[in-house]
Amino acid sequence: MSDGTNPLFDPATDNAPISDETQEIVNTPIADPTGTSDDDRVLLNKIIQLVDDGKINLYQPSTLINQEVYDGLSDEVKGKVDQQSFNMLSTIRELHAFNASEFTNDSFQFQNMIHRLRLQKEATENESGDVFVF
8 A cells, every 4th residue: 555655756756956957958848840830920920910910919919810700609609719718828828928938939839839829710710600809
């Protein structure tokens, strides 16, 4: 019977100092040598431009919505679009901040965020039409 402790945990190294060099290596996202896909890069560039132009407000989900298309949707589909807009805006804020950082946009983390956003957009628009401004 286990006493609940982790046999790999060494209390002698708990909270041991970490060198600045090691900390920098650990904190730097790993770049994918194949780079970001063209489809994802195009989407990212469009989103960044819309944010920079003030057309997408990073704290207002309704700015993601193509109102003309949205107005023609059923209440049920509008609810789904509203929910997706809220969720996607969170990702867009992360993408915008990461894009402005010193880290490469070809990191696995960044690629995953933009790809996931593109798939969310496509899945939602398969049901609702071209409901997003990006």
